[in-house]
Every structure is written in C-alpha cells, then in structure tokens.
Amino acid sequence: MIFAIFVPLLFALLVPFLSRLKHKIHTGIFVLIVPLGIFLYYVRFIGKDFVPIKKTYSWIPSLGMNLDLYLDGLSLLFILLISGIGTLVVAYSIYYLDQTERLGHFYVYLLMFMAAMLGVVSFDNLFALYTFWELTSISSFLLIGYWHTKERSRYGAQKSMLITIFGGLSMLGGFILLSVIAGTSSIRELIQNADIILNNNYLPLAMGLILLGAFTKSAQFPFHIWLPDAMEAPTPVSAYLHSATMVKAGLYLVARFSPIFSNYEWFFIIISTFGIVTLCWGSYMAVRQTDLKAILAYSTISQLGMIMAMLGFGTEIAVFAAVFHILNHATFKGSLFMVAGIVDLQSGTRDIRKLGGLFTMLPITGTLALFGTFSMAGIPLPFLNGFYSKEMFFESTLQLSLTGSNLQQILTQMMPYLAVFGSIFTFVYSMYLFFGVFGKKKHDLQLPKTPKEAPLGMLIPPSILVLGIITIGLFPNAFNRPFLAHALEAINPQAASQSIGFWHGLNTPFIMSLIVVGMGLVLYGTRSAWTKIYQVIPGKLSFNRVYDRIVEQIDRRSARITNTYMNGSLKTYISFIIGTIVLVTTTYLFITDGFTIKYDNLAEISVIEIVVVVLIVIASIATIFVNHNLAALLITGIVGYGVSILFLIYRAPDLALTQLVIETVSVVLFLLAFYHLPKMRMRDDQKLTKFKNAVIAIGFGTLMTLIGISAHSSNWFEPISDYFLETAQSIGGGTNVVNVILVDMRGLDTLFEITVLGIAALAVFSLIKLKKDKGANK
C-alpha cells in the first residue's frame, strides 16, 4: 500500500527520459498509467463491508515515529478523487499541452503533487501529514509558475506559496502543540485522547493554528486571494489542484480533526462562520468576474466555503452532505474547468464579454457545460448530483440545535438565510457562465479564432465527469452505502448513514431551493442593472491590496535590515561574530557563576618558561605594529618557534617536532607568497576604529583566558585519558600513546585530515595554475 503512494515519485524519475521521445509519443500517454493504476488498485476497496485498514512502517524508531498508513472511508474518498480526477486530467493534458511545451517538467511536477496529495490523506502521523502537506504547496507553486516567462504566473505562484506555506507553518505549530499535549503524534491516538486535549488550556491556540493551515489551503475568506491568481496555471492544473483535490486538503484536515475538536464550542462558531462568509463572498465575487477561469476560481472558493461550513455544523446530515458535496464538486467543477480550457483553446479567449453563441459551434462542449453549470447551480432535476448535496446543505442549516451560548444561537438562526443568499449568487454565476459563453449570440462577436469542436480525446475526460454527474444524480444511493457512508463514519463514528432522495415532499429545504432559483432568475434577468453595485463593493477594499502592501513592505524592510549588516565587509562580519561570542559567553559565564580560579594544584614556574612566554608576548604584539613583509614573517616565526619550545617543556615531543617542521615549511611558504603579494602598508585606521577593534580583541582575549582558567580550576569529570594510556599497548600495539590515538583509535579522523590536506593542495595548485577565463567579465 505504501508503494502506491510512492509510485508517482518513482515514475517521475523516468519522465525526463520519456520526455525525450515527446515528438514521437506524447509523455502524457506514459504518465497516464500511474493514476489509472492507483485508481484501479484502490477502487476495489469500495463496498458495504469495508473496514479501515492500518499498516505500520518504521520511520524514525529512535523518536518513536512510525509511518502508519491508515485507510478509512475519508482517505479512500480522497484517494479515489486524486487518482480518478488525476487520470482524467492527465488524459486531458495530452491534448491541452502540445509537444512544444516543456512536458518533462510538467509531468514531473504533476506526479510529485500526486504523491504528495496521496501522502497527505494516507498517513496517520501528524508530521508525515505535514511533510506531504508542504510538498503539495511546493508542487502547486511549481505548476502555477509553469509558464514562468509570464509575469502574472510568477506573481500567482509566489502568492499561493506565501499564503499556503504561512498556513502550513502555523499548522505545524498546532501539530507540535497537540502532540505535546497528548504525548503522541498519531491521529488515531489523538482522537482517543480527545478529552485530554479538550481540557487543556492550550486548546484554543492549537486549534486556531491548525485551522489557519486548513483555511489558507482551502482558500477560505480572507485567505482566498491566492486562488484566483493561481488560475495562471495551465487549465488541467486548475482543474486538478485548484478545484478537485489540493484545495480540499483543508477540508480533509478539518474533517480529520473534527472528532477531536467537535465538542468544543468555538469549533462550530469559527468554522461555520468562515465557511458561510466564504460561500457568500466567493459567489458574490464570481458574478463580477469577466475571465472564465476567474469565475470558476471564485465559484470554487464559494463551494469550498459551503463544505467548510457544513463540516463546522458537525451534525450527521451536515457532515454527510459535506462528504457528498466533495465528490459532487469534483465532478462538476472538474468538467467545467476542462470546458473552459476547450473554449479558451478553440476560441482564443477566456473573456466572457467577448464570447457568446458558441453552442452552435461547440455543441458537445456546450452540452457538457450545460450539465456542469446546472448541477453547480443546484437546479432541482433528478439527474443532477449538485441538487442533492445542495438541498442537504439547506436541510442541515435548518437542523442546527438551538443550544449553547448567545453567539452560537445567533449564528444558528442566521445560517439558513446566509445559505440561501450565497446560493442565489451561485445560481446567478452558473447561469452567467453558461449563457454568457454558449447562449445568445452577440452582435459584434469577434473572436481571435473561429471555434471548431475540440478533438475527441479532449472531450472524453469532461464527458466522463459529466457521466459521473448524471450517474450520481440518477442513482445516488449506489454511492451511499458502499462509499460515502464509510467516509461519514470516519468523521463521525456514531453517525447513522443518511438516505439520499430526490423528493421529500414540499418541505422547507425544497422551498429554499425554489427561492434560490426564483430569486436567481430575477437577479440574472436584471443583471445589467446591478453592474454598478458590483463596481462599488468591494471597490478599493480589496484584500489583494493588503497582501501586496505586506509583501512589498516585507521586501523593502528586510532588504534595508540585511544591508546594514551584510555589507560585504569582512571586518564587519568578524566584529559581529566575535562581538556576539564575547557578549553572550561572558554574560553566561557570570550569570551561571561559571568562573572559578584555584591556586593549588598548579605546575611550578621556571625561569626558562617565563623567558619564552615573554618573548612570545612581545613578538605577537609586534605583529600589529610591523610594517614590513620580511619583519612580519620573522616575528610570526618567533611566535611559532616559541610555541614549539613550550610544547617541548610540557612533555609533548611529537607536538614540538611537528610544530618545528611545519613552522619551517610555513616560513618558506610565506617567503614565496610575500614575494608576490603587495607590500605591507601602514595601518591607516581612524582612532575610533582602532579603539573599537581593540575593545573587541581584548574582550575576546580576556574571555578565552577566563575560560582557560575556569576549565583548569574546575574538576567536574574524570579525565578520559587514562583509558588511552591503559589500552594503547593492548589494542593499539604501540608505546607512543599520541601516535596510537592518531593512527589507531581515531584513525578515520586522521584519514579525513589527510583528505583535507589533499583538497587544500589541489586548491592551491589550481589557484596558481588556473588561467582567467577570457570571456568572463571581472
């Protein structure tokens, strides 16, 4: 089962090779087998007697993290959507993208997304979920920016990335909180420990952060602004990521966590408020768009809001309707996006003001659009699936219990009205979409291209989706028991399955539907009178402006801050680094009372040592004041040889020898280099600079002295050196303990040390020999 998730990634490795053949065989034909295979693999799980399956794979055992695959009804619904719509989208893309496009890139991104999305819905571990979640954001970013030469594409890609990653990071924070509260990172176990979480003080914070992730991903108001700009992606991508699957990840998250949070009062308040506001705002905004895909984008936003609201209601019928609508929305919105792509390709424009009367020219496409839009509008016809879930939505708004706080009660009473309000606009934009493109011919119809019916291959994928609309519409109960009921169980284990029926008598929800149709028709008929209002609201109060301002300000300010310290001056960097070390370490040393000095147990002082020490001190200080290359070299040499004498006195003959050899070779090296290097100059620093440098330098020296004395004076641990002295002969077979340590006990260290020297030698060689590239500019 875990293989099914990684199959797209593995296959993506082949795509670069397959795309070389793109002029002979379209790469999409190869890719098609991946989602189709996954779909066929999972579709066999559908059935009345399906029980959740759990498989455990070890991931990071030391952290107690397992990759638990958990397949329940909800995951299954999403997996089938991902693979099913994925198959159709890949098939559609074969005709949408021709061989001149960078097909290799496209399919690699698409497969990456597929794997990521499958991962999001399959894993039981919070952090695995998060990892795949961010991977979907990244692949979405890459796909939106697919035509990266277009400025709008880059803008849209960046916007979606910034908003969804912002949400993703807050979600990670929420996950960490949850896993700390409950002591587990498995979602199953979190649900079992729901009462611990509900009684914790950090519950609002954890839930808020997680919902932020869900709302940004599912384009809920006011984070919806990235979705319309994401429409710069190729149309198959819009149909797939930005309507059928990825944007529903937020819904998946809310559904997944609702067993944990649903007993918390604010869960209902926040989610249903955001959902219903998104529904109304999205459908209202859709009416004033002129770009086909923008209408569809806002329509997606509003439909997502509707599902979100239903998940917030949390009642059995609401959750069932939500699950049902996730499926229905994927069918009709997917087909509509594909239709929009066909219209765009065949007529050369997506501007609804220029389009019209296309039904005669594109009869099949028009028929497909008819089913799609009418299902979306929720027109009461027994073969349109959109009607069923919409009516259940109305019913669920009426069935909310009137208990709880005042706020909750007010919301409960407002819901039916808001639902009808949002649905009226849904009806209006659906009609606007269909009749605007396919309806009455405009007098001055001038299209960039004369539309012809699309090739058959391009019509098949939307036809299959429309077939889905009709099948679900005609036989809703065929999908209910074996499929949707399991998804409902996963969200609300106690829920009894719901029956779907077309005719329940003339009850309130049906009347609400009739009101929607009636009011919708009136509004649609008189739409020219309303255009002025559409221009007033929201007018300048656009969230896009807020976003643009924020991004612009962040850009400017961070550049300003960075430029103050990243100014390219080595001196500044060193001052910052050393200054910070001195400040932080000294403070810490004295806060923790770390400084100790003991005068007992010191080695005795001999005259010769003092002489050498004084010599070194004088020589090293002299390096500052020296102004001549040769003198500097000699003085540095004195320090080096002095140190080697100290090594000798302190019973380290190996060190003394090595130091002597190295010092001698270094002198030769310095001589060679100094011959070529510019002559040393007087230091021309200003007094203040000199003073600052001196403060930093003396501060660092003092700090190191203090640390050295403290290290010597404190005796916290037994030295480990006895081990080396005892075992040098028995396991190393040598009497020179230092040598045994180097070549035997830490042999790998020494090997790497030799490697470093080798690399340095190579670098030295190439730096000397390398000629400057003639073409390169300085």
Added chain:
Amino acid sequence: MEIIISILAGIIFAVAVYNLLQKQMVRIIIGTVLISHAAHLFILTMGKLKRGQPPILTEGITSYTDPLPQALILTSIVISFGLTSLMLVLAYRTAKENNTDNMEQLRGKPNE
C-alpha cells in the same frame, strides 16, 4: 604556570583578533596563524602541564602527561598549515586579479 599560559593564550588571541580586523590580507593571514597558536596552547593547558613523563610507555613509569590534548593539537597543527597555505595562495591570486589587497574594497557584487 597554567594561569600564566592561559593569559599568554588570551594575549595571542587578542592580538590575532586585532589582526583579523585589519584591511590588509597579509595581516589577516597572520591573524589566522596566531589564532591557531593560541588555540593550541589553550587546549594544552586544559590537560594540565608538566604532570608526569611524556606519553611514551616505558617500563617502570606510571605517571604520564595527558595524551589526548596532544593528539588533538597534532591534528590541528597540520590542518592549520593546510589552511595557511590555502589562504596565502588565495590572497596572492585575489590580489593579482583585482590589483588590491584591501579587503574593504573586495566586497563582492551586489545581490550576490
């Protein structure tokens, strides 16, 4: 004596950092050379000085100096030699290409 060596290491550290803060490449290289000397003395002091014989196992001797700092320093001496030689050549090459050895003028390109 350990305290004196600690102070000596501190003084060399201070001088080395002061050299690092200069503009001229040669002075910076001298700074790195000095800083490694200081670090070696610093490590050596931690293992206590002049206790027992050099760590070469001999019959009849039971007290040796701490071999571990010595092994560490030995590695470090060699590495710092590699570093110094690389820096020298880098300085030579940079100075030749850019006709200056003033680090304040070698600031890279904007947006790099």
